[in-house]
Amino acid sequence: MPIMDARTDAELAVAAAQAGAAVVRGMYGTQLTRFEKSAGDFATAADLEAERVILDLLRTARPGDAVTGEESGRTGADDTERMWLVDPLCGTLNYAVRNMLVAVNVALRVGSDITVAASADPFAEEVFWTDGERAHVRAGGVDEKLTPSSDSRLVDVNLDPPFPNGPGFRAVRLLADAEFAERFQPRVVSTTLAVAWVAAGRRAAYVTDGHLRDSVHFAGGIALCQAAGCVVTGLHGQPPHTGAGGLVVAADQETHTALLQMIGNQVSSDR
Structure with a gap:
């Protein structure tokens, strides 16, 4: 039996996110090589180095676990129920043009459930994290409970493709x-840091299209919001990762209901 790190899974997720964030912070503003992935999509040397550091930490601490990285894909045993999902730099385009709105996301899926997650803001030096039951933000070594609030009335809308529910629903039409x-x-904002902000009360809601099961980008943020007590559903109010997919995360039921009504109006107008 491989020797395992004594840290809990939640502590390990936080440490991994912090390690990746340190790389992202350290390489910020430097001349970065770009690696083209597809039309309009690329990784930088910072993405690759942050992922390498995170994966090295996770593989050392949990050698029997599998890992799926945004840049390197899946590695590890095929028969394990434990899968780490790693997004080493969410907001690569922001980062490449020296915009600091980025996140480092680490989550653990055990069976069909995300059990722990951490989302780090490299420049605010905060880590939003959950052990599946509670949700906190850690800054300066101190944890503060995440408390959702709709008071800001700020709603982040993801405008990036794909749009599997178009033309019936297009996020841009909400605007x-x-x-x-x-x-x-x-x-x-163009980074899933905004999902963590809903859990923290810094945003009233977040809306995106897409099929997000096992998404390295969204798994951590969804888990954070669920643990913090946000209302989390698919585009039409269904359980996450079912039906039409998509994501509506709201600080409270009133905000969630209002957004679902607006989304429903789009669908109705296209019939």
Whole structure:
């Protein structure tokens, strides 16, 4: 039996996210080689180095676990129920043009459940984390409980493709919705750090299209929001990762209901 690190899975997730964040912070502003992945999508040397550091830590601490990295894909045993999901730099384009709105995401799936997760902000030097039951933000070695709030009325909308529910639903159309403009103020951050901000009360909600099961980008943020007590569903109010997919995360039921109504109006208008 391989020797395992004495840290809990949650502590390990936090340490891994912090290690990746240190790389991202240290390489910020330098001339970075880009590695093209597909049209309009690329990784930088910082993505690759942050992922290497995170994976080295996880493999050393939990040698029997599998890992899926954004850049390197899946590695490890095929018969394990334990899978780490690693997004070493969420917001690569932001980072490449010297915008600090980025995140480092680490989550653990055991069976079908995300059991622990950590999302680090490299520049604020904060880590949002959950052990599956509680959700906190750690700054300066001190943990503070995450408390969702809709008071800001700020709603982040992910405008990046793919759009599997188009043309019936397009996130960009929310921004032109008169009711949306009256009730909320839109933001487009282009990193899943914004999902953690809903758990922390810094955003009222977050909306995106897409099929997000086992997503290295979203797994951690979804787990954080669920542990913090946010309302988390798919686009049409269904359980996450079912039906049409997508994601609506809201600080409270009232905000969630309002967003579902606006999304429903899009679908109805296209019929």
